[in-house]
């Protein structure tokens with residue numbers, strides 16, 4: 001009988017035998033090499049690392065074709081041993097496709113789908129006002145204020161927990177997340193996948209510092225998962241629990257809860273904090289950097305805000321439709337420097353054939369959002385921060401909502417409506433009250449700088465000199 005021919009793998013760089021494609025890939029910024037490969041080999045590129053198949057998607061078109069139109073086959077996540085090692089086995093974002101993921105996703109959907117997300121707006125506005133007060137008090141601590149804002153909106157939505165200054169819980173979760181974002185890279189995990197024996201070496205063994213960090217991570221995560229959940233249980237027992245993701249989910253299961261259901265709620269809420277606080281925080285950091293580097297955008301935004309809102313109050317969500325330029329700034333912030341340049345990797349459930357290329361079962365499928373957002377055909381002069389890309393000739397928003405920043409298909413970000421509202425209210429409030437600029441040195445000259453970026457799954461600008469000065473001292 002004639003043997004059926006397997007189609008070729010997508011094109012890609014030549015691998016080093018047994019190791020794969022590490023040559024020319026900067027482990028701290030692999031999206032740059034992947035984007036170069038895209039220019040050479042096309043929108044879909046095959047590479048491998050220690051035997052793991054990696055499919056890099058360099059265009060929105062292919063991402064939609066595979067991750068959305070064939071989502072039945074591309075909604076899994078790679079099974080990375082470092083996730084469980086670090087105690088992140090519970091996390092909705094990193095979880096394999098299946099019943100446990102579906103249950104958690106259901107809890108998220110109830111709390112954060114488009115209509116449900118509207119109920120958090122008064123709280124988001126209140127937190128934005130607090131952000132402005134904190135910035136007015138100590139503008140030089142802006143990174144801390146942005147972090148507190150981002151953490152407190154989600155702590156309120158998930159647990160109805162009001163964060164305090166220097167909140168121990170926020171600090172705990174923050175350091176735990178920073179560790180995870182640094183270490184849980186698929187490129188690192190692949191090494192452990194290929195050599196599982198490494199996972200059995202003790203933490204003191206040379207080169208096994210990762211294992212030491214993992215022990216610390218698991219300890220922190222235990223507290224992160226338990227403490228705020230316990231807070232809701234106590235408030236419920238006292239009859240004081242207000243509406244939140246956790247209290248509403250507990251109410252829905254009523255008296256018939258099983259330990260499985262409790263665990264699902266607990267795990268979803270713990271995921272929410274990490275997913276929401278880190279992304280919101282990093283995007284606001286990118287926004288402030290962009291304002292410092294592109295002052296003309298602030299001038300335009302302020303002229304509009306002054307005309308629509310005036311100089312005595314902060315914008316509200318009711319002003320949003322009259323402030324379309326602010327939405328364009330938000331979209332351009334997501335595009336200009338995506339904080340998740342390689343999104344979150346998907347994985348194929350089964351083998352597949354796309355455009356004549358073979359995609360193996362279990363391949364790690366990496367949406368290269370960096371390449372998509374820097375696509376010169378779609379976004380000419382991509383390093384320029386230009387909100388006008390998202391406006392038509394009449395100043396109205398166009399159809400490009402930069403969806404790629406929130407992922408694709410069945411795994412698309414389930415908190416995107418809530419996240420979008422937090423970002424909009426923070427950005428519009430900050431633009432109303434402050435001017436962001438480069439710092440002036442002792443010699444009276446502007447201090448110029450080249451932005452530098454952190455590494456990891458989620459990235460942010462490294463510290464740079466800037467000045468944040470209030471335009472308005474008092475707003476209601």
Ligand code: HEM
Pocket residue numbers: 092093094105108112271272275276277279280283340343344345346404405406407408409410411412413414415416418419420423
């Ligand atoms: C504010 C900006 C945010 C950005 C840019 C962002 C981005 C993303 C991206 C790229 C993914 C992966 C999608 C994929 O695999 O295709 C994701 C997943 C996820 N996000 Fe967000 N996110 C944001 C805010 C939030 C918020 C506020 C929440 C919670 C309220 C949240 C909860 C989640 C969850 C639970 C997942 C996992 C979905 C799944 O695997 O099924 N995110 N997000």
